[in-house]
Amino acid sequence: MDSGRWIDPKAGKETLRVYAERWVETRLVGGRPLAPRTAELYRAQLKNHILPALGSTPLRQLEASAVRAWYGKLSGPSGPGQVTAAKCYRLLRAICTTAVDDNLIARNPCSIRGAGQERPSERPMFTLAQVQALVDAVEDRWRALILLAAWTGLRLGELSALRREHLDLETGIVNVRSAVVDVIGQKRSYGPPKSAAGRRTVAIPPHIIGDLEHHLAVYAQSGPQGLVFVGPKGGPIRRNNFSSRVWAPAAEAAGLPAGSHLHDLRGWGATIAARHGATTKELMHRLGHASPAAALRYQRAEQDRDAALAAAMSAALGQPNHTEST
Template sequence: MGRRTWGTVRRLPSGRYQARYTDHSGKQISAPSTFATKADGYRWLAKVQTELDSGRWIDPKAGKETLKVYAEHWVETRLVRGRPLAPRTAELYRAQLKNHIVPALGSTPLRQLEASAVRAWYGKLSGPAGPGQVTAAKCYRLLRAICTTAVDDNLIARNPCSIRGAGQERSTERPMFTLAQVQALVDAVEDRWRALILLAAWTGLRIGELSALRREHLDLQTGTVSVTTAVVDLVGQGRLYGPPKSAAGRRSVAIPPHIIGDLERHLRMYAQAGAHGLVFVGPKGGPIRNNNFASRVWAPAAEAAGLPAGSHLHDLRGWGATIAARHGATTKELMHRLGHASAAAALRYQRAEQERDAALAAAMSTALSQSEGTSST
């Protein structure tokens, strides 16, 4: 049996050679296959020692579990800023895995997941027969995050998700309402829902935040609404109340003074009693259900107000942010009002206003040129 300073190579009865070494825990590790020559065995040991010293070594026996098994465990144990995934986020990830990732790649062992397989999967997902570019981008980002953790866990050597730009969403432009359309929407809904539409439009609160809002969260003397709780309806789990989706979601938002009177009237007529009473409830006193609200309240009112087809209550967030940007809100101020930890969304609204301002400036120049041309004739 040959021996060097690190690891051993021995000749087997078959005539081939086996290379072994002892890891830091005292466990003896053998090469995944035998070698034709003793020199080949030593070369393997030298390669392993170099990778161990540089922190790049991957146990050849690691990564045997399938992507499906690892991904399910990943969702269960994933932490974001030290906190477990929000229930709605975990539900979304499981749906993406079930519908778009596991059917194509789930049975593949982690260590056998190749970049070529990921490219083929993404090509089909983002193609004409797939669910659309936005869904494909979301699923790709999820797979990339899972594989990044697998790299950190020393289960695979490198991330097979290496398609440049695949995780970037190219969403179709959401409709931008006019002030007249928003007012028409407010007038079109039943009186019970008037204050909800106004608050959604002028403060940018999400439907889950509005549904969880209680009397104690409204301070109409100072004109503020405190967002401390959000509600989600999960399949198989029912209705869950919890903190907003991120730490930035916990915020106090100033309410424009012109809707304070509508909120005061709503509290008198429609909200549940007591400090802990829900602000927005249905005619029978029950909490808002997003799907029911969308079909029974939003859809007919949106049609009556002449909003673009496919409009959602969530589009009022974009409207409110755009109005705030139009009146000079900074990136940080928009992030606060929307409850965003990232500046990306705030910058998008500011960019839209800058583009609009540039278009207005160009239009003024065009009008001046036309005026000069007319006066010279």
């Protein structure tokens, strides 16, 4: 007790289910409660992947062996996949870390090295021709949205919250100041971007300014506070409706790889920016990321690009490439 290592044997009696729900309700990040979408995601991970196996276990009885068995099944062939398993493991580890801080358990039972690291499969990388085909495939109402998503890297939530006052087409910039927050069972709301880095000003490539001017004149809501992108009936964009009614048929018509998402345009835009000399810091700003790792995930290494780099290295030494020597 004098050393501060003593744990009250009466502590930790409540189950993981009870403690985890309280943890989600009271969790603070940067001094603020969890964002509604984040809390919804955590509750879904708990309900679907963590609590069915471990929820009835009292905290003080949650052993490392039980966590290993749970994670092994979750990350195995019958589980939801490695990325989901890593996300759920990180959530459980964070909950147990707080339990240690609360002196409810003596040590964190989540001790599997590397279990929280995601190893996502490579997302599809579009060609310029495919992006142009996608732009041509959507209705005129959605043309500017696709162009802005591709060439500025804005997220759908940021595009959905974009208002006229956020666009300055004379100087060619878009000010990202808010994002749509859609939570199941709750009324739509508008809040700040995902992080402080998400509040940013992004330069718009000049070649799409004309499309944006046309869009504002024909489709956007009126007034400075008017939403830039709305549906045919004048209502705000709904993610699921947009994905099924706009994106899916256009992606198929454009010949995009199966499973492509609007979010993949962020990766395309980041790669194009990198090819034209954007530094990691510049990519972080453009995409609204606080860490270099997050921004670099969106850069893709394609085989044709890699071959061009190899040829350029040979050229720098004055050596002929394979084609010239044969």
